Amino acid sequence: MTTTIQPILAARGLTKHYGRVTALDHSDFDLYPGEVLAVIGDNGAGKSTLIKTLSGTVVPDSGDIRLDGQPVQFASPIQARDAGIETVYQTLALSPALSIADNLFLGRELRRKGMLGKVLRMLDRQAMETFAREKLSELGLLTIQNIGQAVETLSGGQRQGVAVARAAAFAAKVIIMDEPTAALGVKESNRVLDLIREVKGRGLPIVLISHNMPHVFDVADRIHIHRLGRRIAVVDPKTISPSDAVAIMTGAKAPPEAGLAA
Amino acid sequence: MSRVSDPEKTAASDAAGAIASPDANRHTPAQRLQHFLHANPAAVPMIVVAVSAVVFAAAIGPKFYSAFTLTLILQQVAITGIVSAGQTLIILTAGIDLSVGAIMVLSSVVMGQFAIHYGVPGFLAVIAGLAAGGLCGLINGLLVSRVKLPPFIVTLGTWSIFGAITFIYSGNETVRSQEIDQTAPILHVFGNAFHIGHAVFTYGGVILMLVISALLWYALNKTAWGRHVYAVGDDKQAAMLAGIRTGRVLVSVYVVTGLICALAGWALIGRIGSVSPQAGQLENINAITAVVIGGTSLFGGRGSILGTLFGALIVGVFSLGLRLLGTDPQWTQLTVGALIIIAVATDQWIRRASA
Numbered sequence: 107m108t109t110t111i112q113p114i115l116a117a118r119g120l121t122k123h124y125g126r127v128t129a130l131d132h133s134d135f136d137l138y139p140g141e142v143l144a145v146i147g148d149n150g151a152g153k154s155t156l157i158k159t160l161s162g163t164v165v166p167d168s169g170d171i172r173l174d175g176q177p178v179q180f181a182s183p184i185q186a187r188d189a190g191i192e193t194v195y196q197t198l199a200l201s202p203a204l205s206i207a208d209n210l211f212l213g214r215e216l217r218r219k220g221m222l223g224k225v226l227r228m229l230d231r232q233a234m235e236t237f238a239r240e241k242l243s244e245l246g247l248l249t250i251q252n253i254g255q256a257v258e259t260l261s262g263g264q265r266q267g268v269a270v271a272r273a274a275a276f277a278a279k280v281i282i283m284d285e286p287t288a289a290l291g292v293k294e295s296n297r298v299l300d301l302i303r304e305v306k307g308r309g310l311p312i313v314l315i316s317h318n319m320p321h322v323f324d325v326a327d328r329i330h331i332h333r334l335g336r337r338i339a340v341v342d343p344k345t346i347s348p349s350d351a352v353a354i355m356t357g358a359k360a361p362p363e364a365g366l367a368a
Numbered sequence: 369m370s371r372v373s374d375p376e377k378t379a380a381s382d383a384a385g386a387i388a389s390p391d392a393n394r395h396t397p398a399q400r401l402q403h404f405l406h407a408n409p410a411a412v413p414m415i416v417v418a419v420s421a422v423v424f425a426a427a428i429g430p431k432f433y434s435a436f437t438l439t440l441i442l443q444q445v446a447i448t449g450i451v452s453a454g455q456t457l458i459i460l461t462a463g464i465d466l467s468v469g470a471i472m473v474l475s476s477v478v479m480g481q482f483a484i485h486y487g488v489p490g491f492l493a494v495i496a497g498l499a500a501g502g503l504c505g506l507i508n509g510l511l512v513s514r515v516k517l518p519p520f521i522v523t524l525g526t527w528s529i530f531g532a533i534t535f536i537y538s539g540n541e542t543v544r545s546q547e548i549d550q551t552a553p554i555l556h557v558f559g560n561a562f563h564i565g566h567a568v569f570t571y572g573g574v575i576l577m578l579v580i581s582a583l584l585w586y587a588l589n590k591t592a593w594g595r596h597v598y599a600v601g602d603d604k605q606a607a608m609l610a611g612i613r614t615g616r617v618l619v620s621v622y623v624v625t626g627l628i629c630a631l632a633g634w635a636l637i638g639r640i641g642s643v644s645p646q647a648g649q650l651e652n653i654n655a656i657t658a659v660v661i662g663g664t665s666l667f668g669g670r671g672s673i674l675g676t677l678f679g680a681l682i683v684g685v686f687s688l689g690l691r692l693l694g695t696d697p698q699w700t701q702l703t704v705g706a707l708i709i710i711a712v713a714t715d716q717w718i719r720r721a722s723a
Contacts, residue, residue: 163609184611199609201599203669208595213611215592227591256407 112175114139114311115160115191115280120169122155129155130166131335137280142302142312144322144343146355147332154284156332157315161193161282162186173279184213190278196285198269202258207231207238209257210272241275242267245304263294267301274305281305282313287321299325319348331355405718409663409671412714413678416661416707417685424689432692435567442577443570445658445684447472447639449577449677450632451651452658453584454625456676459659460588461601461621462668463519467508468629469651470530475501476633477534480543480643483552490554498630504530505626509619527652538645545641559638576635577677580628585673597621601668657704658683661711665719682707 117135121128129152137143147153158164160171162180171178173189180186183193200209216230216237217223223230235253242253247267257265266286273281283302287295295318302325306312316322322329323343331339331354339354339361346362353359395403405411425433451468458465479497482488488496504526511522548555561570569575588594596617599607608614632651637643662679664671683704690700 183609184613187611193609195609197606197609199606201602201606201610201669203602204595204598209610212595212599212607215595217592226586227593229590229592229595 111138113137113172114174115313116172117156117160118170118172120156120159120166120171122152122159122164122166128152128335130159130169132169133332133336135160135330135337136340137311137313138328140306140309140311141327142306142314142325143328143330144314144316144326145330145332146316146319146322146351148355151332151355152335153315153332157193157282157284157313160186160313161191187276191280191282192273192277193282194266194269194273194284194286196288198265200257200265200269203256205254205256206242206260206268207235207253209268210234210238210241210275214276237275238271241271245271245274245301247271247301261294262290263297266290266294266298270298270301270305274308274310277310279311280313281310282315284315285317286314287316287318295321319352322351323348331361333357402718402720405714409665409718410675410678411663412711413662413675413682417678417681420682420685420689424685424692428689428692432689435565437688437692439567439569439574441681441684441688442574443568443639444688445680446570446574446577447632447636447648448651448654448658448683449680450580450635451629452655452662452676452680453577453580453673454628454632455655455659456662456664456671456673457584457588457597457621457625458519459601459656459664459666460597460668460671461618462604462666463512463601463618463621464523464656464666465508465519465622465625466523466652467504467527467530468625468655469648469653470527470534471501471504471626471629472633472636472651473645473648474504474530474534474537474633475630476636476643476647477538477645479555479634479637480548481538483555484543484547484643487551490552493552494554494634497633498627501626501628501630501633502623503626505623505629506619508626509622512622513615513618534645538643540645542645543643548637548641548643555634555637555643556641557638558635559641570638576631580631581673581677588673593617593620598669601670603669654683657708661704661707663711663715665715666712667719670715670719679711 113136115135115137117133120130120133120135122130133152133156135156145153145157155164159166162183162185165181173191178189180189201212204212211234216233218228218230222228238253245267257268260268270283270286286298290298299321302312302314314322314326326343329341329343329351330337331341331351333355341351341354341362350359354361431437451472455465455468475497478500479493482493482496483490508522508526511517512519558576559570561568588597596607596612599610599612600614600617604614636647640647658680659671659676660666660679661682662671662675662677664675686703687700690703691697
């Protein structure tokens, strides 16, 4: 990655304290257009705090975030979302009793045109279901036939699919995925990895947080290694072995000099 | 979709949903029943109303199965039906409101005091009462959403507070029916009845309860607000991350319920004739009973207004039916108690369908 390309999402000097615990210690972050950037780090390294500052769930004590070169400040996930950053949470943030279509549009429902929508606030179910069906089939989630099906009737992988489809459908700039394969079996994990490639193929950059090295090395273009509250290296999965990446992550191996420049 | 509370539509979409679950044919009849009930929460109370009405009709004969008796049931459940419509909203958000009865009585006392003692025109007295109900709901809602106290504790407190304010404010005095008729007949409007043959329909009983239920059904199923109410009750954290302002949804639910309780207070004046601070002492328990028997889950996110309407009717059918059979009123209490336990046990069983 050369310096002539501007990162789509960048952070400099992010710091966050929880009481006396330092979760983020002047951490940097760069995501370039069209790439899958994996973020790895040991438990407690602060990677989830880093991701939360980018998705608006946590407000950093100091440091700045730039989206498309413009400085941004997110006080809530809603603001990050409005700015074009969609997050697929580890918990998925789906409402199990509601349908697939209702979940896709949760918090941004479409209303009927004219008096029905303006005065009676009536939902435009048909438009929402058509859109939902379109988005799910675009991502190859055709096994889900009935868009009116409650999310709780779906398998774990299908639910992940719905959450990813929601993010992909509405993300204007960036998708953040937090441990999307952690709760899934081998077959379903592979489907989700395909889904990540599919979304990337459509030009959306993805931040992937994962503990699973085979998955990270399978789909990532670059790997951001987080340690002790900061980014200590960015490595290329094609030139480094998974065991070396883990060694850098745990401090057993010094980060490569070139890593920070990348 | 209307998976949560539209029996006809969901039955159809369930049939289509079978395509997505290849193991649908492996289910036993009991499991299929479980899934059907899971998708149609109002089905159980509807069946119970129908069956119990048929059984009582068979046991009592034409005395029960008359237009007069059946409309009497509607009149007797009216107040509980209105209050429990509001209670349904609260319970759908995984909350509970113990103060609904107290809000209802406080609102009716405010209407009576304004109209009779302050000499305010009747409709303004009604507006003052509605405002009092809305304010009570707002206090509950803010304590639940902003101070983040458990709804049970908040409304246990406000139940006592609103009740005490009612007695202090009214000086524990009843406003008599004649006084109301002379100065503010509008307060009695829901007591007026019209007759179709032997059927007696009070406005409070038929119209207000049905209109409120219909409006809430529409709001819950056809508007974004309704979807948000279900989402907040289902999984509040998920709803928040999905971009729903959960605090606002909660406050709105408590305020709407406060207003509905005030409307019930207005209807209560029509029903009992006078304005009494002693009235409706058990209305909070009656409302929770109707909601629970109506199949709405106390864990939130599941249930329907239609179910609550049936729940209120079940209590009404049993109360009147057992009375016409000449049994001791304690048998009614015993039966209602058993129904609550059976309803919650059924809910638990149905919820397992999703696991």
